[in-house]
Amino acid sequence: MAIPTSLLHYSGHSHLRQRLVLSVLSGKPLKIDKIRPNDSNPGLRDYEVSLLRLLEKVTNGTVIEISLTGTAILVKPGIIAGGPVIHDCPLSRSMGYFLEPVIMLAPFSKKPLNLTLRGITTDEKDLSVDLIRTVTLPHLELFGVSDGLELRIKKRGAQPLGGGEVQFLCPIVKQVKTLNFVEAGKIKRIRGIAHAVRVSPQFSNRMIEACRSVVNRYIPDVYLYSDVYKGEDSGKSPGYALSLLAESTTSALHCAEAVSRPGVAPEDVALEASRLLLSEIQRGGCVDRKHQPLILLLMVLGSEDVGRCRMSSPTERTVQFLRDVRDAFGTSFKITPADKTNSSSTDLLYSCYGTGYINANRTIA
Structure with missing residues (x-):
């Protein structure tokens, strides 16, 4: 089989979620190999397989091939379908692990997403459902995703046995707004x-x-x-x-x-x-470190204009995300000191030219 030139190819299990999101949004196939090859238990973990299954439910026409040993995957993305989805998360990771990538995809669905997740609501590895409800969703509103955006916590579930349940409702948009958020305020x-x-x-x-x-x-x-x-x-x-x-x-x-x-x-x-x-x-900055990738992604998908945002220095995850964005969309960010007059300020100004991404999946009423 001839491998298409637009194939996104990575090695290792790190940053799996953001690479899946970029593959689906850009429409480029994704190949990841050498997933924990030297581990005593090589290949994908149960929560990573569960995330791939959730991706299949949220999209339509996505083909996911996992190698026999689980150390390589090939993803051929379909369209983001949305609609009602129910998913049981494994008890090895909390719901935050699954909600973060879904939130990046949901505004560009064919139909508004109504996702019910069951499992652990809070753990020390991922964002809790409380922070997703009170911090992550207001960040989406900066880009014009607001009417009908909601996260309902129906049951709480602590580690290790879980038992929690949440419902995530997300409207669809034709296009996200360009962000210009440079004043951090007090x-x-x-x-x-x-x-x-x-x-x-x-x-x-x-x-x-x-x-x-x-x-x-x-x-x-x-x-x-x-x-x-x-x-x-x-x-x-x-x-x-x-x-x-x-x-x-x-x-x-x-x-x-x-x-x-x-x-x-x-x-x-x-x-x-x-x-x-x-x-x-x-x-400092206008966005905390946990939400840097979400904001940067939506800036890339914004209308064909220059988006700007003031943030603190990038985390290791953000640096890799910027590299992956360049692979998927060909977009690079210009990063400059935000406050040239104040040498003690470590804030940076992130700016990029939006790709003008249009939600072609949506159902036109």
Whole structure:
């Protein structure tokens, strides 16, 4: 079989999610080989296979070939179909692992997406469903994806047995807006969600008190919400977590969270989340580090104009994402110091020329 010249070819298991997203959006086939070849258990993990299965459900006509040993895959992307989808996530990763790539694809579906996921709602590896609801979705609104955009947390599920359930609703757009977000502003308020399932409800209050002892010294406008789920809605395992977000005068969002671990008191979880939030604020920029790839992708897909965004220095994941974007769309970013007059500022200005990506999948009413 002749391999097309537009094939995206990578080695290794790292950055699988963003490469799948770029392959589907650009329509270019994706080949990944040498997936953990020297590992005692070589090949794809169960959550990676589950992500490929979810991709098949969300799209129509996508062909995924996995080698016998699981160390190589070939993806021939179809169209993003959307519509109602139900998926059970494995207990090795939380729902955040699956929601992040789906959120990048959903606005460009044929029909509005109605996705129900079941599994773990919060863990220490991926974004929790709370942060996706309060931080990730408002970032989509910057690009004109707003009416009907919602994430409903129906049941919470802590590690290791899960039992959580969420529903993600996303409208479709013809084209995303060009972003021009260069003023970070000053932090005006901090909000947070403390939840505790299958443990004493007092754990939420203890996290809130400990968090206040840190953040109230920084800003007075702090509101922390105790989210209590009982009975079947609280999943199958005990656990607690604190998710925090800070909003600036220009609607820039910074977020952090900490999750319960065996032998760690609620107060320690709260202090960890509070310190992580303050260090994230200190880095500056209009977008926090966890959401850099999402913003950069939507800037690339924007209308044929120059999009600009102020962010802190790129993470390792962001650097690789910029390289992968260049492979898929041929778009490069210009990155310059954001504040030339203030030498102590480490903020950078990311700018690129949008590709004018049109959602050709959508059903025209």
